[in-house]
Amino acid sequence: MNLSNYLPICDAVVRLMAPLVEIVIHDIDQDMIIYINGKFSNRTIGDASLLDPEEFNSINTIVYPKVNFDSRPIKSISVLLEKNYLLCINCDISIFNKMQELSSVFLQIGKQSPSLFTNDWQEKLHVTIHAYLQNHNLSFDHLSQSDKKTLVKHLLDLGAFHEKNAADYVAKVLGLGRATVFKYLKEWRTQ
Structure with a gap:
């Protein structure tokens, strides 16, 4: 050989x-x-x-x-x-092995202090979006326009738009135009 x-x-x-x-x-x-x-x-x-x-x-x-x-x-x-x-x-x-140990240290998340974030509607919005993505097996980075519209509807159904400037914030978070979010909201509220 x-x-x-x-x-x-x-x-x-x-x-x-x-x-x-x-x-x-x-x-x-x-x-x-x-x-x-x-x-x-x-x-x-x-x-x-x-x-x-x-x-x-x-x-x-x-x-x-x-x-x-x-x-x-x-x-x-x-x-x-x-x-x-x-x-x-x-x-x-x-x-x-060292990387695995380091990542396990970083991935340990302590419980959030409930009293600290009770009024943080943006944090609640983040948690809601995260849960929605997990439940629907979606990745934030790969949301289609249709996925985003459905997510906005979900947030509306949960009352997320009762906060002042919530529509602006949702538009910013989801990478949608402000006018697009308001158009969706108007469409659903008139139904």
């Missing part, structure tokens, strides 16, 4: 994902590492692979977790290249 066909691909993947990826090619017959790039495992070419060839005879691809020498968690995938070579891609996922 000609490994030179694989090496540019391995080099490209490491270059793209540096410093998060290490790629190792093992010669199973010689129990030896014959290629390594993106080294973060402290292994070198010529080191013993320490693999059991019997484990790989019937497996084409395996994914597994590992722990690096410095305690970083690694997610690995190994692919058997013909009968005697094993390609291993090791990805340092410690940064993703």
